Amino acid sequence: MKDFLTCSATELARRLRAGELTSVELTEACLERIAAVDDKVKAFVLVDAEGALATAREVDEARARGEELHPLAGVPIALKDNMVTRGQDTTCCSRILAGWKPPYDATVVRKLKEARLPILGKTNMDEFAMGSSTEHSCYGPSHNPWDLDRIPGGSGGGSAAAVSAFMAPLALGSDTGGSIRQPGAVTGTVGVKPTYGAVSRYGLVAMASSLDQIGPVTRTVEDAAALQELIGGHDPFDSTSLDEPVPALVDACGEEGLAGMRLGVVKQARGEGFDPEVTRLFDETVKKLEGQGATVVEIDCPSFAYALAAYYLIMPAEASSNLARFDGMRYGLRVEPEDGPVTAETVMAATRGAGFGDEVKRRIILGTHVLSAGYFDAYYGSAQKVRTLVQRDLDAAFEEVDALVLPASPTTAFPLGDRTDDPMAMYMCDITTIPANLAGIPAMSVPVGCSATDGLPVGFQVMAPARGDATMYRVAAVVERRSDDVASACPAATWKEGE
Ligand code: GLN
Numbered sequence: 001m002k003d004f005l006t007c008s009a010t011e012l013a014r015r016l017r018a019g020e021l022t023s024v025e026l027t028e029a030c031l032e033r034i035a036a037v038d039d040k041v042k043a044f045v046l047v048d049a050e051g052a053l054a055t056a057r058e059v060d061e062a063r064a065r066g067e068e069l070h071p072l073a074g075v076p077i078a079l080k081d082n083m084v085t086r087g088q089d090t091t092c093c094s095r096i097l098a099g100w101k102p103p104y105d106a107t108v109v110r111k112l113k114e115a116r117l118p119i120l121g122k123t124n125m126d127e128f129a130m131g132s133s134t135e136h137s138c139y140g141p142s143h144n145p146w147d148l149d150r151i152p153g154g155s156g157g158g159s160a161a162a163v164s165a166f167m168a169p170l171a172l173g174s175d176t177g178g179s180i181r182q183p184g185a186v187t188g189t190v191g192v193k194p195t196y197g198a199v200s201r202y203g204l205v206a207m208a209s210s211l212d213q214i215g216p217v218t219r220t221v222e223d224a225a226a227l228q229e230l231i232g233g234h235d236p237f238d239s240t241s242l243d244e245p246v247p248a249l250v251d252a253c254g255e256e257g258l259a260g261m262r263l264g265v266v267k268q269a270r271g272e273g274f275d276p277e278v279t280r281l282f283d284e285t286v287k288k289l290e291g292q293g294a295t296v297v298e299i300d301c302p303s304f305a306y307a308l309a310a311y312y313l314i315m316p317a318e319a320s321s322n323l324a325r326f327d328g329m330r331y332g333l334r335v336e337p338e339d340g341p342v343t344a345e346t347v348m349a350a351t352r353g354a355g356f357g358d359e360v361k362r363r364i365i366l367g368t369h370v371l372s373a374g375y376f377d378a379y380y381g382s383a384q385k386v387r388t389l390v391q392r393d394l395d396a397a398f399e400e401v402d403a404l405v406l407p408a409s410p411t412t413a414f415p416l417g418d419r420t421d422d423p424m425a426m427y428m429c430d431i432t433t434i435p436a437n438l439a440g441i442p443a444m445s446v447p448v449g450c451s452a453t454d455g456l457p458v459g460f461q462v463m464a465p466a467r468g469d470a471t472m473y474r475v476a477a478v479v480e481r482r483s484d485d486v487a488s489a490c491p492a493a494t495w496k497e498g499e
Helices: 008-018 023-041 047-062 107-114 157-164 179-188 221-231 249-253 276-291 302-327 344-357 358-371 377-400 423-430 436-439 467-479
Strands: 044-047 079-082 119-123 171-174 190-193 212-220 262-266 293-300 403-407 441-450 458-463
Touching: 008 023, 008 436, 008 441, 023 047, 023 467, 044 157, 044 212, 044 403, 047 119, 047 423, 047 467, 079 179, 107 221, 107 262, 119 157, 157 171, 157 179, 171 221, 171 276, 171 358, 179 441, 179 458, 212 221, 212 344, 221 249, 221 441, 249 467, 262 276, 262 377, 276 293, 276 403, 276 458, 276 467, 293 377, 302 358, 302 377, 302 423, 302 458, 358 458, 377 403, 377 436, 403 467, 441 467, 458 467
Parallel strands: 079 119, 079 171, 262 293, 262 403
Antiparallel strands: 044 119, 171 212, 190 212, 190 441, 403 458, 441 458
């Protein structure tokens, strides 16, 4: 592996600007690294060497001509496979989208192309972003670079593993219930879910539209801030996009100390189900933040106890209607019934039967059930009320504090296969991440150390009020400066290539 691959994206961008490195050299190094190690990590489901190198060459030529470039121009990036890329397979790791070539680019993809970041390829994920381990992918699971027998989190385990194993300095993920933050926590990387609406969802294949949000996957807080500044901003193609300027996020990372800041420790995020090592590292980090001038108080969020249940009613309800478009006519796979008449209905049934995996089917059935006339009030209606309670608890909390802190995942990475037969255990992975999606607030995970029991990374989560992304980054940057450099300690750095 080339030494510079362990550098942050910000440092790589500086070297490119200073002429110490070319984008072609950097992109080739990433592609070589992918070729050398991705057969064991399986982070990528598509690698576009030609496209990435073409962009890299363009950047180098433009720089040589003295053109003004975006600060991140020439730094390669990987995309979760649920963001549409024009003319290039976008499968959401589902058989049902096999062979579909989107006719347009997602807004985030367009922005990356305009800023000229070489796109290395598409990363593995749980099918349609449903899962916490990447084991529900039609391509098979990704592996955690810290321990190849363990999960890299999900649904965006591919993006997190690509960044953690130094195959890509930057990646994008999508977070509906934790799919950026939990993979970040278990792979020792930084994962951010911006404020709902801060980053356009146009061209993100929808899972649960009121919860979905695209965000950065990086090795440093500053890299995430720089990437969010690039992909954020108003988009007329997304009616839920915030119509306001992108806040100065990189600047927020530079602020020293936390004097005058009030932080709230969520009372509910400890105890049963939480690994004692996760709690120990969390408590130690909170002490360090106090040492940086923050005032810390405990905050009671009683509705958090019901947030997970509400999410697993609202999310399947929205997903079941979003996934109705996959009908065997318009996208990808088309399967005709083995016998009987070929009608729109029988083709749709045969295609969906063959094209969707078990977890997706489970959620479609759950979603259509909770939306059905007889059960709507009891399930979907009650879940929406709980959602309002979660929002109220958070509104009340943010009257008292500037940011909330809690673990990003209740445990470290568990062994592959451990929870595949137990959906409830899998859903429990999201216990601390889901409230932010239900309330639309920004939240991010920052690595703070490794468990003394299993040596695996632990993530610390910061939540801020809606539109308070800059506050979140400010706190996260202090957390990072006061913690060990976990991302660089990933054992993947010492792998002998070809082994
Ligand atoms: N693990 C959660 C789920 O399975 C979150 C998914 C996500 O954020 N995309 O729904």
